[in-house]
Amino acid sequence: DAGVIQSPRHEVTEMGQEVTLRCKPISGHDYLFWYRQTMMRGLELLIYFNNNVPIDDSGMPEDRFSAKMPNASFSTLKIQPSEPRDSAVYFCASSKHPGLVENEQFFGPGTRLTVL
Amino acid sequence: SQQGEEDPQALSIQEGENATMNCSYKTSINNLQWYRQNSGRGLVHLILIRSNEREKHSGRLRVTLDTSKKSSSLLITASRAADTASYFCATGQAGTALIFGKGTTLSVSS
Secondary structure (H helix, E strand, O other): OOOOEEEOOEEEEOOOOOEEEEEEOOOOOOEEEEEEEEOOOEEEEEEEEEOOEEEEOOOOOOOOEEEEEEEOOEEEEEEOOOOHHHOEEEEEEEEOOOOOOOOOOEEOOOEEEEEO | OOOOEEEOOEEEEEOOOOEEEEEEOOOOOOEEEEEEEOOOOOEEEEEEEEOOOOEEEEOOEEEEEEOOOOEEEEEEOOOOHHHOEEEEEEEEOOOOOOEEOOOEEEEEEO
16 A cells, blocks of 8 residues: 555645645545644644544634545645644544554655745 | 653664653553654654553564553664654543654664
């Protein structure tokens, strides 16, 4: 398997623009997680899905952030409108343990987002 | 909220030396995991230790878990320059997603 795939790898945009990050989890994995990593705040869980259903979105910072998982092989994280404080590395991860959300995760390479 | 906290925040050693990193956490757990992150890359799972285990080995890695002290340690023996990375502990509680610490940055110089 190719592992978790994220696109784009780098994104530079201007404040106010819409940003869409994409993730393809490992085939057969039941869970998909979106994280944000910054020097100041470390690795923060934004939202996670189980079998395409959002389970916990309490980490989504505000209404400007939204995430979808229309099918088992694709998820998006959208920021609209983007702000400079959204600049971070965004990771997607997946996991394959039905009923055991607490087991090991497989991370994608991340998307480095810079909002000017 | 931060569950696991690694110590030290940064560690510099010479090749061949052992590196020890510690993780403390606050609430009861099902398992504790260690991940490595190379610069500019995603996290990679290294090892998982369950709450009923005390020690686990994987190659040059040795992990211990003391649930009475709510702490874990990761030992990397005979370190190499390629071990230079950030190391994160993550705690797993039943039914909730992993909570990651802020990591220890390890530098191994040759």
